[in-house]
Amino acid sequence: QVQLVESGGGLVQPGGSLRLSCAASGSIFNIYPWAWYRQAPGRQREFVAAMTSGGIPNYLHTIKDRFTVSTDNAKNTLYLQMNSLKPEDTAVYYCNAGGFRGSWGQGTQVTVSS
Numbered sequence: 370q371v372q373l374v375e376s377g378g379g380l381v382q383p384g385g386s387l388r389l390s391c392a393a394s395g396s397i398f399n400i401y402p403w404a405w406y407r408q409a410p411g412r413q414r415e416f417v418a419a420m421t422s423g424g425i426p427n428y429l430h431t432i433k434d435r436f437t438v439s440t441d442n443a444k445n446t447l448y449l450q451m452n453s454l455k456p457e458d459t460a461v462y463y464c465n466a467g468g469f470r471g472s473w474g475q476g477t478q479v480t481v482s483s
Contacts, residue, residue, distance in 0.1 A: 371399060373392070373473065374394075374474055376477060383483055385481070389479075401466075405465070407460035407461065408461050417449070418432070418436055462477050
């Protein structure tokens with residue numbers, strides 16, 4: 370089992386930026402795909418971005434030009450750099466390891482509002 374701890378959420382104005390971090394520990398050999406999901410109030414959890422074991426990023430098409438997923442393998446950390454944030458990006462962002470039936474973090478709130 371992989372333990373995941375997210376950080377970096379907060380309140381930001383439209384057009385601003387945030388960088389989320391997901392620190393992994395435990396059985397990290399099962400960590401890929403290593404992904405970010407988000408869930409807005411009243412909506413289903415949706416895929417945002419992921420990194421494969423081969424280092425290939427995948428993105429939700431609507432955020433592809435604004436968000437960047439990356440890893441620091443030395444620190445066992447997954448990042449999500451979010452730029453040009455919009456109010457519709459407001460959600461709880463979750464880190465996931467090993468697919469939808471894998472391990473989940475507790476989530477970090479991102480609120481985009483003026």
